[in-house]
Amino acid sequence: MENIYSYIAFVLLSGMILGSALLVVTLKNLVHSVLWLIVAFIGVAGIFLLLNADFVAAVQVLVYAGAVCIMIVFGVMLVQRIDMANSNPVNRRFKIAAPVVGGLFIVIGLLTARAQWVAAGKEVPTQTVQNLAPILLQDFVIPFEVAAILLTVALTGALVLVKEVKSNGDRS
Protein backbone atom coordinates (compact mmCIF):
# COMPACT_ATOMS: atom_id res chain seq x y z
CA MET A 1 0.00 0.00 0.00
CA GLU A 2 2.88 2.31 0.76
CA ASN A 3 4.19 1.56 -2.72
CA ILE A 4 1.09 3.02 -4.33
CA TYR A 5 1.27 6.15 -2.22
CA SER A 6 4.92 6.83 -2.92
CA TYR A 7 4.35 6.15 -6.62
CA ILE A 8 1.48 8.66 -6.72
CA ALA A 9 3.61 11.18 -4.83
CA PHE A 10 6.45 10.66 -7.28
CA VAL A 11 4.19 11.19 -10.30
CA LEU A 12 2.61 14.33 -8.86
CA LEU A 13 5.96 15.83 -7.82
CA SER A 14 7.52 15.01 -11.19
CA GLY A 15 4.66 16.69 -13.00
CA MET A 16 5.00 19.74 -10.77
CA ILE A 17 8.78 19.94 -11.26
CA LEU A 18 8.81 19.40 -15.02
CA GLY A 19 5.83 21.65 -15.67
CA SER A 20 7.20 24.54 -13.68
CA ALA A 21 10.70 24.01 -15.13
CA LEU A 22 9.23 24.22 -18.64
CA LEU A 23 7.48 27.44 -17.65
CA VAL A 24 10.79 28.75 -16.27
CA VAL A 25 12.58 28.33 -19.58
CA THR A 26 9.70 29.40 -21.84
CA LEU A 27 7.97 32.37 -20.18
CA LYS A 28 8.64 35.81 -21.62
CA ASN A 29 8.60 37.62 -18.31
CA LEU A 30 11.76 37.00 -16.31
CA VAL A 31 10.18 37.69 -12.91
CA HIS A 32 7.47 35.10 -13.60
CA SER A 33 10.21 32.66 -14.57
CA VAL A 34 11.92 33.13 -11.22
CA LEU A 35 8.63 32.68 -9.34
CA TRP A 36 8.02 29.38 -11.17
CA LEU A 37 11.60 28.44 -10.28
CA ILE A 38 10.57 28.57 -6.61
CA VAL A 39 7.75 26.10 -7.35
CA ALA A 40 10.21 23.78 -9.11
CA PHE A 41 12.63 23.89 -6.18
CA ILE A 42 9.88 23.11 -3.67
CA GLY A 43 8.90 20.13 -5.81
CA VAL A 44 12.50 18.94 -5.76
CA ALA A 45 12.45 19.26 -1.96
CA GLY A 46 9.42 16.94 -2.00
CA ILE A 47 11.40 14.45 -4.10
CA PHE A 48 14.18 14.61 -1.49
CA LEU A 49 11.64 13.86 1.25
CA LEU A 50 10.46 10.89 -0.81
CA LEU A 51 14.08 9.72 -0.91
CA ASN A 52 14.45 9.92 2.92
CA ALA A 53 16.83 12.89 2.69
CA ASP A 54 15.21 15.16 5.25
CA PHE A 55 18.16 17.46 5.84
CA VAL A 56 18.82 18.00 2.14
CA ALA A 57 15.13 18.79 1.64
CA ALA A 58 15.24 21.44 4.37
CA VAL A 59 18.44 22.92 2.95
CA GLN A 60 16.86 22.93 -0.51
CA VAL A 61 13.88 24.94 0.69
CA LEU A 62 15.99 27.34 2.76
CA VAL A 63 18.86 27.95 0.35
CA TYR A 64 17.32 27.53 -3.09
CA ALA A 65 13.65 28.45 -2.72
CA GLY A 66 14.47 31.13 -0.15
CA ALA A 67 17.86 32.71 -0.63
CA VAL A 68 18.84 32.03 -4.23
CA CYS A 69 15.48 32.96 -5.77
CA ILE A 70 15.24 36.18 -3.76
CA MET A 71 18.80 37.04 -4.77
CA ILE A 72 17.93 36.47 -8.44
CA VAL A 73 14.82 38.65 -8.14
CA PHE A 74 17.02 41.39 -6.65
CA GLY A 75 19.41 40.99 -9.56
CA VAL A 76 16.56 41.28 -12.06
CA MET A 77 15.26 44.39 -10.36
CA LEU A 78 18.71 45.99 -10.39
CA VAL A 79 19.45 45.43 -14.05
CA GLN A 80 16.13 45.51 -15.91
CA ARG A 81 14.45 48.48 -17.51
CA ILE A 82 10.87 49.43 -16.74
CA ASP A 83 8.99 47.10 -19.06
CA MET A 84 9.13 43.52 -17.84
CA ALA A 85 6.73 42.05 -20.38
CA ASN A 86 9.36 40.93 -22.85
CA SER A 87 12.38 40.75 -20.58
CA ASN A 88 13.39 37.21 -21.48
CA PRO A 89 13.70 36.87 -25.25
CA VAL A 90 14.82 33.79 -27.16
CA ASN A 91 17.92 33.97 -29.29
CA ARG A 92 18.54 32.41 -32.68
CA ARG A 93 20.08 29.26 -31.27
CA PHE A 94 16.87 27.70 -29.96
CA LYS A 95 16.42 25.76 -33.20
CA ILE A 96 19.78 24.12 -32.57
CA ALA A 97 19.08 23.70 -28.87
CA ALA A 98 15.88 21.69 -29.24
CA PRO A 99 17.35 18.72 -31.21
CA VAL A 100 20.54 18.72 -29.10
CA VAL A 101 18.55 18.57 -25.89
CA GLY A 102 16.12 15.96 -27.25
CA GLY A 103 19.01 13.79 -28.39
CA LEU A 104 20.69 14.07 -24.99
CA PHE A 105 17.47 13.03 -23.25
CA ILE A 106 17.02 10.04 -25.57
CA VAL A 107 20.63 8.91 -25.00
CA ILE A 108 20.28 9.15 -21.20
CA GLY A 109 16.92 7.36 -21.37
CA LEU A 110 18.33 4.50 -23.44
CA LEU A 111 21.32 4.09 -21.12
CA THR A 112 19.01 4.16 -18.10
CA ALA A 113 16.75 1.51 -19.61
CA ARG A 114 19.75 -0.72 -20.34
CA ALA A 115 21.37 -0.27 -16.92
CA GLN A 116 21.32 -3.09 -14.38
CA TRP A 117 20.76 -1.53 -10.97
CA VAL A 118 22.44 -3.38 -8.12
CA ALA A 119 20.21 -2.41 -5.22
CA ALA A 120 21.73 -2.52 -1.78
CA GLY A 121 18.59 -4.07 -0.35
CA LYS A 122 19.18 -2.44 3.02
CA GLU A 123 16.71 -0.24 4.80
CA VAL A 124 17.39 3.45 5.24
CA PRO A 125 18.14 4.24 8.90
CA THR A 126 15.26 5.94 10.66
CA GLN A 127 17.50 8.78 11.87
CA THR A 128 18.60 10.45 8.70
CA VAL A 129 19.77 13.82 10.02
CA GLN A 130 21.90 12.85 13.01
CA ASN A 131 24.08 10.56 10.91
CA LEU A 132 25.19 13.43 8.71
CA ALA A 133 27.08 15.28 11.44
CA PRO A 134 29.90 12.77 12.09
CA ILE A 135 30.49 12.38 8.36
CA LEU A 136 30.53 16.13 7.77
CA LEU A 137 32.80 16.92 10.73
CA GLN A 138 35.16 13.93 10.65
CA ASP A 139 35.58 12.35 7.24
CA PHE A 140 34.71 15.44 5.21
CA VAL A 141 36.01 18.13 7.54
CA ILE A 142 38.52 19.56 5.06
CA PRO A 143 35.95 19.95 2.22
CA PHE A 144 33.59 21.42 4.82
CA GLU A 145 36.10 24.12 5.82
CA VAL A 146 37.05 24.71 2.19
CA ALA A 147 33.35 25.25 1.40
CA ALA A 148 33.19 27.83 4.19
CA ILE A 149 36.23 29.66 2.80
CA LEU A 150 34.76 29.41 -0.71
CA LEU A 151 31.51 31.04 0.40
CA THR A 152 33.36 33.85 2.19
CA VAL A 153 35.65 34.52 -0.76
CA ALA A 154 32.84 34.33 -3.33
CA LEU A 155 30.51 36.67 -1.49
CA THR A 156 33.31 39.14 -0.67
CA GLY A 157 34.27 39.05 -4.33
CA ALA A 158 30.65 39.68 -5.29
CA LEU A 159 30.59 42.74 -3.03
CA VAL A 160 33.83 44.06 -4.52
CA LEU A 161 32.50 43.51 -8.04
CA VAL A 162 29.23 45.30 -7.33
CA LYS A 163 30.93 48.21 -5.56
CA GLU A 164 33.22 48.55 -8.58
CA VAL A 165 36.56 49.66 -7.21
CA LYS A 166 38.30 51.99 -9.67
CA SER A 167 41.78 51.20 -10.92
CA ASN A 168 43.26 54.00 -8.81
CA GLY A 169 41.60 52.61 -5.67
CA ASP A 170 38.94 55.30 -5.55
CA ARG A 171 35.81 53.70 -4.11
CA SER A 172 33.45 56.63 -4.40
Next chain:
Amino acid sequence: MATGLNPSYFVALSAALFCIGLYGAISRKNAIAVLVSIELMLTAVNINLVAFNKFLTPEAFIGQIFAIFVITVAAAEVGLGLAIVIAIYRNRKSVDLDDFDWMKW
Protein backbone atom coordinates in the same frame (compact mmCIF):
# COMPACT_ATOMS: atom_id res chain seq x y z
CA MET B 1 12.77 -2.38 -2.28
CA ALA B 2 10.84 -0.48 0.27
CA THR B 3 9.12 2.06 -1.92
CA GLY B 4 8.51 0.22 -5.16
CA LEU B 5 10.27 3.00 -7.04
CA ASN B 6 13.55 2.04 -8.62
CA PRO B 7 16.47 4.34 -9.51
CA SER B 8 15.41 4.52 -13.17
CA TYR B 9 12.47 6.77 -12.32
CA PHE B 10 14.69 9.27 -10.56
CA VAL B 11 17.39 9.14 -13.24
CA ALA B 12 14.73 9.79 -15.89
CA LEU B 13 13.30 12.70 -13.87
CA SER B 14 16.70 14.28 -13.37
CA ALA B 15 17.60 13.73 -17.05
CA ALA B 16 14.42 15.54 -18.09
CA LEU B 17 15.11 18.40 -15.66
CA PHE B 18 18.73 18.63 -16.85
CA CYS B 19 17.61 18.76 -20.49
CA ILE B 20 15.08 21.52 -19.74
CA GLY B 21 17.81 23.48 -17.98
CA LEU B 22 20.22 22.94 -20.86
CA TYR B 23 17.61 24.12 -23.35
CA GLY B 24 17.11 27.27 -21.29
CA ALA B 25 20.85 27.85 -20.98
CA ILE B 26 21.35 27.59 -24.74
CA SER B 27 18.26 29.40 -25.98
CA ARG B 28 17.88 32.42 -23.69
CA LYS B 29 19.29 35.84 -24.44
CA ASN B 30 19.16 37.27 -20.94
CA ALA B 31 22.21 36.52 -18.77
CA ILE B 32 20.11 36.14 -15.61
CA ALA B 33 17.85 33.62 -17.36
CA VAL B 34 20.95 31.59 -18.20
CA LEU B 35 21.94 31.63 -14.52
CA VAL B 36 18.46 30.38 -13.61
CA SER B 37 18.76 27.55 -16.12
CA ILE B 38 22.13 26.56 -14.66
CA GLU B 39 20.47 26.36 -11.24
CA LEU B 40 17.92 23.94 -12.72
CA MET B 41 20.72 21.77 -14.08
CA LEU B 42 22.52 21.68 -10.71
CA THR B 43 19.26 20.67 -9.02
CA ALA B 44 18.89 17.80 -11.47
CA VAL B 45 22.36 16.59 -10.47
CA ASN B 46 21.31 16.74 -6.81
CA ILE B 47 18.30 14.51 -7.47
CA ASN B 48 20.65 11.94 -9.01
CA LEU B 49 23.07 12.07 -6.07
CA VAL B 50 20.38 11.67 -3.43
CA ALA B 51 18.63 8.89 -5.37
CA PHE B 52 21.84 6.90 -5.73
CA ASN B 53 22.55 7.49 -2.05
CA LYS B 54 19.21 5.98 -1.11
CA PHE B 55 19.19 3.02 -3.46
CA LEU B 56 22.85 1.99 -3.53
CA THR B 57 24.40 2.95 -0.17
CA PRO B 58 21.54 3.79 2.21
CA GLU B 59 23.73 3.72 5.33
CA ALA B 60 26.70 5.76 4.12
CA PHE B 61 25.02 9.15 3.41
CA ILE B 62 27.85 10.16 1.07
CA GLY B 63 25.42 11.20 -1.67
CA GLN B 64 23.61 13.57 0.66
CA ILE B 65 26.92 15.14 1.71
CA PHE B 66 27.77 15.65 -1.96
CA ALA B 67 24.36 17.22 -2.56
CA ILE B 68 24.96 19.65 0.31
CA PHE B 69 28.33 20.66 -1.15
CA VAL B 70 26.72 21.13 -4.58
CA ILE B 71 24.07 23.40 -3.02
CA THR B 72 26.82 25.42 -1.30
CA VAL B 73 28.79 25.90 -4.50
CA ALA B 74 25.61 26.75 -6.42
CA ALA B 75 24.73 29.49 -3.94
CA ALA B 76 28.24 30.96 -4.24
CA GLU B 77 28.06 30.68 -8.03
CA VAL B 78 24.76 32.51 -8.38
CA GLY B 79 25.92 35.31 -6.08
CA LEU B 80 29.10 35.82 -8.05
CA GLY B 81 27.32 35.48 -11.39
CA LEU B 82 24.76 38.14 -10.47
CA ALA B 83 27.55 40.45 -9.33
CA ILE B 84 29.31 40.03 -12.68
CA VAL B 85 26.04 40.68 -14.54
CA ILE B 86 25.39 43.83 -12.51
CA ALA B 87 28.95 45.07 -13.08
CA ILE B 88 28.62 44.48 -16.85
CA TYR B 89 25.21 46.14 -16.92
CA ARG B 90 26.66 49.21 -15.24
CA ASN B 91 29.23 49.57 -18.01
CA ARG B 92 27.23 48.42 -21.01
CA LYS B 93 23.56 49.03 -20.13
CA SER B 94 22.74 45.56 -21.44
CA VAL B 95 22.25 42.03 -20.15
CA ASP B 96 21.91 40.49 -23.60
CA LEU B 97 24.49 37.72 -23.94
CA ASP B 98 24.79 38.32 -27.69
CA ASP B 99 26.14 41.80 -26.91
CA PHE B 100 28.90 40.45 -24.65
CA ASP B 101 31.46 40.02 -27.40
CA TRP B 102 34.04 42.71 -26.71
CA MET B 103 36.63 40.18 -25.53
CA LYS B 104 36.65 38.80 -29.07
CA TRP B 105 39.86 39.62 -30.87
